[in-house]
Amino acid sequence: MRVRLAPSPTGKLHIGTARTALFNWLFARNQRGKFLLRIEDTDQERSREEFTENILEGLQWLGLNWDEELVRQSDHINSHRKAIQTLLDKGLAYRCYATEAELEEMRNDQKNRGQAPRYDNRHRNLSSEQEKSYIEKGRTCVVRFRIEDNELIQWNDLVRGKMIWKGADLGGDMVLSRRSPSDKIGSPLYNLVVVLDDAAMQISHVIRGEDHLANTAKQLVLYKAFGLAEPIFAHTPLILNTEGRKLSKRDGVTSISDFRDMGYTPDAMANYMALLGWSVPDGMDEKFTANEAAEVFNFDRVNKAGAKFDWDKLNWLNAQIIHQWHPEKLFEEISPILRDNNWQLPEKAWGIALAELIGPSLTVINDALEQSRPFFEVPLLKQDGLEQLQLKGAKTALKFLLEKLEEDPWNGMEIPKAQGLLNDSAKKAEVKKGLIMKSLRAALFGQLQGPDLLSSWSLLARVGQDRSRIRRCL
Ligand code: GLU
Numbered sequence: 001m002r003v004r005l006a007p008s009p010t011g012k013l014h015i016g017t018a019r020t021a022l023f024n025w026l027f028a029r030n031q032r033g034k035f036l037l038r039i040e041d042t043d044q045e046r047s048r049e050e051f052t053e054n055i056l057e058g059l060q061w062l063g064l065n066w067d068e069e070l071v072r073q074s075d076h077i078n079s080h081r082k083a084i085q086t087l088l089d090k091g092l093a094y095r096c097y098a099t100e101a102e103l104e105e106m107r108n109d110q111k112n113r114g115q116a117p118r119y120d121n122r123h124r125n126l127s128s129e130q131e132k133s134y135i136e137k138g139r140t141c142v143v144r145f146r147i148e149d150n151e152l153i154q155w156n157d158l159v160r161g162k163m164i165w166k167g168a169d170l171g172g173d174m175v176l177s178r179r180s181p182s183d184k185i186g187s188p189l190y191n192l193v194v195v196l197d198d199a200a201m202q203i204s205h206v207i208r209g210e211d212h213l214a215n216t217a218k219q220l221v222l223y224k225a226f227g228l229a230e231p232i233f234a235h236t237p238l239i240l241n242t243e244g245r246k247l248s249k250r251d252g253v254t255s256i257s258d259f260r261d262m263g264y265t266p267d268a269m270a271n272y273m274a275l276l277g278w279s280v281p282d283g284m285d286e287k288f289t290a291n292e293a294a295e296v297f298n299f300d301r302v303n304k305a306g307a308k309f310d311w312d313k314l315n316w317l318n319a320q321i322i323h324q325w326h327p328e329k330l331f332e333e334i335s336p337i338l339r340d341n342n343w344q345l346p347e348k349a350w351g352i353a354l355a356e357l358i359g360p361s362l363t364v365i366n367d368a369l370e371q372s373r374p375f376f377e378v379p380l381l382k383q384d385g386l387e388q389l390q391l392k393g394a395k396t397a398l399k400f401l402l403e404k405l406e407e408d409p410w411n412g413m414e415i416p417k418a419q420g421l422l423n424d425s426a427k428k429a430e431v432k433k434g435l436i437m438k439s440l441r442a443a444l445f446g447q448l449q450g451p452d453l454l455s456s457w458s459l460l461a462r463v464g465q466d467r468s469r470i471r472r473c474l
Contacts (some may be wrong), residue, residue, distance in 0.1 A: 001033030003205045004061075005066075006073075006194065008040045009051035013058035013254035016239050016247065019273040022290070023236055023302070024207045027295035032238045038065040040073045040194070042187060049273045058256035062266050063290055069262060073197060080188035082145055083196055083226070084176050092225050093176060095141040097134035099224060119144070119172030135182045143185060145192075145222065153217045154283040157298035158234035160210075165217035176220050191215055195222045203231050210235040218310040223453045231456075234299050238304040247309055263364030273381050276307040288321055318362045322447065327339035327356035334368040340370070343376040354459055375459055378469060380445035388448060389473055395440040397429035402438065402470045412461030415454050443473040 003024040007017050028035035037059070059066070087093035096119075106118040124146065124283040125133075134141075151167030180186030194215075200205060206216070216233050223230045239247045247254060254264065260271055270290045275374075279301050280286055280293075322330065331352045338345065345351045358371040373379070381389070389395060404421050407425040441453050444460055460466040 001031040001200055001204050002036060002272045003028050003033065003078075003207055004036040004038055004098065004198070004201060004203050006038045006197075006208075008043065008046075009048060009055060010043065010046040011051055012257055012431060015254055015256060015259070015273065017055075017255060018062060018064075018256050018269075019276050020056060020236060021059055021064050022270060022273050023234075023278070023297075024064070025449035026290070026297035027205065027207060027234075027299075028067075028306045029291070030297045033204070034446045035064070035204070036071070038066050038071040038073060038197060040076065040190070040252055041074050042190075042193060043189070044074075054255075055136050058260075061260060062256065062270050064270075066119045067224070071197070071201060073193060076197065076200070077188065079200075080193050080196055081177075081185045084185050084188060084192065087176070087225060088143065090225075093143050093145045093411075094115055094124060094126070094173075095131070095182060096144045096175075097126075097131070097139040097141045097182075099139065118169070121173050122171060124299050131182075141182050142179050142181045142247040143176045145174055145176050145225070147218075147221055151221065153220050155220060155230070156218065158205075158207075158232060159302045160235055160304055160381065161238075162194050163213070163216075165247050167216070167221070167392065170214065170218055170221075172303065174221075187304055192222060195219045198231060199223075199226070199228045205232045205234065207234045207236065235256060237303055238306045239276055239357070240308045242309060242311075244305075244306070244308060251309075256326055256431065259406045263366030263368075264314070264318050265321050265438055268314065271321075272314045275313070276309070278302050287317060299420065301413055315363050320367065324363050325359070329358065330359050333365050334372070337366065337369050338372060338376075340375070341373075341376070343372065348464055353455070356450070357455050357459065361451060374445045374450075375456075378465075378472075381473070382447040384448045385442035385446045388438050388442040390438070391435065392431050392441075392472045393431035394435060395474055397425050397431045397436040398439055398443055398470050399474055400425040400428045401440065402467060402474065405470075409464070410459040410461045415458065418457060418461075440470070 005012070005017070005024055016334075025035045027033070040053065040054055056070075084093065088095075103119070106120060106122075110117050122142075147167045147170050149166070149168035153165040153167065155163050157163050174191060175189060176192045177188050178186035213235055216235070216383045220230060241247045241251045253259060256269065260266075266291065271293075273290060274290070274293050274297075275286060277295070278293075280288070281296050281301065284296065325333070331348075331354075334355055335351070338351070352447070354372060355368075356373060358368060361370055361371055389398075401421060404425060410418055410421065422433060422436055422440070426433045429436070437453055438448060440457065441448060441450060442455060444466060450456060457466060460469065
């Protein structure tokens with residue numbers, strides 16, 4: 001059992017491609033088969049090395065490692081050309097000299113008559129004189145493969161069941177190679193190349209998005225022409241945006257590196273992507289690891305209907321995963337954010353304590369930026385903080401607290417000591433403990449929202465930043 005992902009390096013790793021990769025990977029792991037990677041880089045104008053790198057990095061980040069050496073389609077271009085020559089020699093393919101202008105006119109006529117655009121097979125049976133005269137006129141040509149209108153193409157799709165296509169619905173004789181002079185073969189095109197490469201790599205199952213259904217029908221006629229064994233096909237549903245339309249660049253974030261840069265974790269992405277089109281067996285939790293999913297993955301539970309992208313679910317999964325992390329791991333993950341802001345840590349243990357403190361309030365890793373800021377930059381007083389400090393007794397209580405701290409600073413270590421200081425100051429100012437606590441929070445952090453007060457204060461006390469913040473409010 002061998003499957004493959006065959007991305008074109010014409011853009012960053014798209015979430016749709018990554019989801020296809022994941023389904024291939026899950027199926028391969030489930031069947032104890034191989035998951036292979038082939039970069040389809042024959043479109044020289046649009047392919048870029050930086051996109052190949054982005055795709056490889058993205059797959060590795062997601063943990064979707066491939067089993068054999070990476071294949072680059074462009075390495076096999078000569079054998080692709082040879083295969084086209086074989087089809088020409090057998091009379092299964094022919095050269096078509098129609099110009100772009102002629103084809104355009106043909107399509108316009110079809111449109112005016114309310115017909116779907118298709119090549120009308122006009123050069124299928126040129127005589128050698130006709131061919132000669134086109135060549136003399138200096139016309140270039142493409143190679144086309146004959147598709148009979150009445151041919152029936154069938155396969156059993158693992159997701160969609162029995163599929164039947166008519167040759168007539170494939171847009172006329174199929175182009176196999178780009179335009180070239182008549183004594184050459186232009187660069188071979190996707191449908192031909194993919195068949196040859198999949199066969200060469202001994203791919204047993206082709207798993208890809210349902211936007212490739214018509215390609216599958218075209219590829220099956222080529223399998224037949226070459227006498228190659230057909231793989232089994234599975235076409236996965238499209239990913240739709242929140243309005244139910246195909247997710248596109250206009251929807252903003254669509255590439256895996258964008259999700260990574262926003263602070264999503266690879267585990268949450270893999271978990272969430274598996275749910276885009278696949279449903280877990282009864283009794284299984286919707287939060288799982290890729291290995292857990294691989295144990296039970298099959299195509300019976302892959303839906304035909306498009307899968308709507310649900311940010312709330314992704315966020316929920318991401319938060320769950322972050323909240324499970326050990327503080328040391330969390331600290332490692334947020335460290336780049338602290339570094340980028342030039343925020344200095346007194347020591348690693350302090351950073352780990354910070355990570356532990358803010359961890360429960362993070363949905364994405366990047367939330368650590370705003371959650372950490374008040375520990376490094378003196379915050380402005382927000383409206384609720386200001387109002388708190390205006391309450392009767394608030395400033396008096398803080399004044400008493402500050403006096404005690406100036407006499408005997410708290411090093412942030414023993415929490416009972418801090419509790420004692422708060423109790424004594426509240427008593428002396430004749431205010432409730434709640435009032436001094438809220439007022440202290442306002443003074444230290446500028447607002448009333450935030451994680452546990454004593455732990456937060458402790459972090460500031462450990463770097464000697466608490467007294468100056470209280471002082472500025474008095
Ligand atoms: N290069 C094609 C794509 O990126 C591959 C499709 C396939 O899996 O055959 O859509």
